[in-house]
Amino acid sequence: MTKAVTKKITDASIRAAFKKEVRYLYDSRRVEFHINAARTGGTFYDVVYKGKKRQRTKLAKWPAITAASLFQELPAIRANALADRKARLAVSTYHTAGEVLMWFMQHIDADKTYSVSYVSTASSYIGNHLLAKLSEATLSELNKTRLYRTLYMPMQADYALSTIKGVISVLKTAFARAYELGLIARNPIADITFSSFTTTQPEAKPGKLKPHDLKALIKAINGQPTQKRVFFMTQLLHATRIGETSLAEWKQFSNAPLEWSIPEENTKNNTEHRLPITQHAYDLIHTLPKRGDYIFSSNGDKPYAIRTLERWYQSLSDEVGIKFTSHDIRKLARDCWQDMGIDWVIGEMLLNHERDGLDKRYMHAHSREQMKRALGEWGDVFCVCSVI
DNA sequence: ATACTTGCTCTACAGTAAGC
DNA sequence: GCTTACTGTAGAGCAAGTAT
Numbered sequence: 509m510t511k512a513v514t515k516k517i518t519d520a521s522i523r524a525a526f527k528k529e530v531r532y533l534y535d536s537r538r539v540e541f542h543i544n545a546a547r548t549g550g551t552f553y554d555v556v557y558k559g560k561k562r563q564r565t566k567l568a569k570w571p572a573i574t575a576a577s578l579f580q581e582l583p584a585i586r587a588n589a590l591a592d593r594k595a596r597l598a599v600s601t602y603h604t605a606g607e608v609l610m611w612f613m614q615h616i617d618a619d620k621t622y623s624v625s626y627v628s629t630a631s632s633y634i635g636n637h638l639l640a641k642l643s644e645a646t647l648s649e650l651n652k653t654r655l656y657r658t659l660y661m662p663m664q665a666d667y668a669l670s671t672i673k674g675v676i677s678v679l680k681t682a683f684a685r686a687y688e689l690g691l692i693a694r695n696p697i698a699d700i701t702f703s704s705f706t707t708t709q710p711e712a713k714p715g716k717l718k719p720h721d722l723k724a725l726i727k728a729i730n731g732q733p734t735q736k737r738v739f740f741m742t743q744l745l746h747a748t749r750i751g752e753t754s755l756a757e758w759k760q761f762s763n764a765p766l767e768w769s770i771p772e773e774n775t776k777n778n779t780e781h782r783l784p785i786t787q788h789a790y791d792l793i794h795t796l797p798k799r800g801d802y803i804f805s806s807n808g809d810k811p812y813a814i815r816t817l818e819r820w821y822q823s824l825s826d827e828v829g830i831k832f833t834s835h836d837i838r839k840l841a842r843d844c845w846q847d848m849g850i851d852w853v854i855g856e857m858l859l860n861h862e863r864d865g866l867d868k869r870y871m872h873a874h875s876r877e878q879m880k881r882a883l884g885e886w887g888d889v890f891c892v893c894s895v896i
Numbered sequence: 897a898t899a900c901t902t903g904c905t906c907t908a909c910a911g912t913a914a915g916c
Numbered sequence: 917g918c919t920t921a922c923t924g925t926a927g928a929g930c931a932a933g934t935a936t
Contacts, residue, residue: 813924
């Protein structure tokens with residue numbers, strides 16, 4: 509095959525080239541056109557000469573982009589392609605942990621598939637711990653010994669193991685992602701895990717409220733103004749999460765059948781949660797005035813901020829004289845159910861926990877009946893303890 | 897069991913409506 | 917107009933939760 513040279517590439521000259529045995533076309537505006545091997549189309553390149561070396565950057569594919577539109581948009585297309593290329597060249601020059609971590613921080617911020625809470629936590633760990641300790645470390649210096657000395661040992665003196673575990677996990681994620689995308693040639697963190705440094709695992713703390721605290725708790729709740737009282741009781745009766753409870757809407761409650769249906773977008777595990785509630789719980793909710801969609805709201809059009817509800821709990825906790833939070837209510841309900849002899853799996857289902865394969869066999873109409881009975885028995889406890 | 901992600905809590909601070 | 921109480925936001929830390 510021979511090569512043809514033209515001063516200007518046009519759609520007509522490209523079509524003509526396909527008929528001849530031509531593979532390349534050249535344009536004086538520093539653009540080359542390469543016809544592909546299958547001769548079904550071709551690619552426009554930007555061309556730069558660096559000494560004797562010719563550097564090409566892909567601009568666009570023909571016929572998806574015609575020559576006419578390419579040359580019309582040439583400055584913009586060229587700028588984009590070169591910026592891309594520069595970015596690629598720049599990232600391949602990551603030499604220190606700091607550079608990789610900075611990239612990851614910018615990456616998770618720009619990539620909307622990461623949740624807001626992950627970006628917040630990960631940025632905090634990078635900004636406060638990882639950059640401070642590893643910023644200058646070159647990729648080849650990142651080994652177990654280095655991390656042990658500069659990251660693990662200093663941190664274990666001041667922070668909970670769960671925090672260190674989280675920090676290491678962000679570090680691993682950043683490097684794994686950078687490696688996967690070809691931004692670094694080797695992943696020096698790949699073989700390092702949290703358990704490289706300690707065999708101790710972070711412990712889950714037991715709930716602060718014990719079943720024998722229930723009476724005092726109910727007494728304090730009953731002393732609250734109506735809206736707070738209903739909020740606390742709704743959460744206690746159903747052991748729902750604070751976020752799920754705060755977003756409760758009137759339309760989520762039905763009378764026949766008696767049910768509270770929490771939509772998937774409000775739950776932690778993104779699965780709809782249908783709770784078979786009691787008549788009593790239904791009536792309790794409906795003692796509140798209806799002002800807009802949300803049940804717990806100051807003005808009717810938006811729900812209370814979680815932070816506000818946490819403060820409600822803080823003052824309730826002060827009144828009871830035990831330091832607890834909304835999540836301890838959930839744990840308390842769980843403990844009480846256990847004491848009442850409610851099946852463990854039914855408890856898990858009421859909490860909307862993911863169950864493994866074996867437990868999934870429980871998923872049938874019968875279990876729903878048991879959930880309903882459990883919540884009924886749990887509700888009866890309150891009728892005995894108090895008048896609501 | 898380990899790895900990874902998400903939610904909750906705490907602190908600090910800011911805006912705003914209510915009460916004086 | 918000033919103070920105060922209530923509500924909301926943001927950043928950091930911790931632990932619960934799900935995925936592997």
